[in-house]
């Protein structure tokens with residue numbers, strides 16, 4: 001789910017250059033220096049994939065590269081950690 005009209009970032013913070021990601025084919029705003037995880041959370045995207053065995057939604061848990069719950073496909077490469085990957089302009093991200 002993409003809440004493109006909702007930006008959950010603190011408005012007064014200084015940020016890097018504004019960039020655009022494609023998340024499941026939908027353009028999303030991010031800023032250089034943000035992780036994919038931070039950019040997705042700021043857009044209100046909480047569910048990153050569905051667990052294969054249980055069918056339960058999965059998302060950010062540890063935020064530091066330990067739990068592997070935040071795996072997404074980035075530029076066609078599956079199982080990339082959203083919490084450990086810096087967002088770059090034009091990045092193609094697939095959840096689920």
Ligand code: FES
Nearest residue numbers: 063065068070083
């Ligand atoms: S949230 Fe745990 S590895 Fe990314």
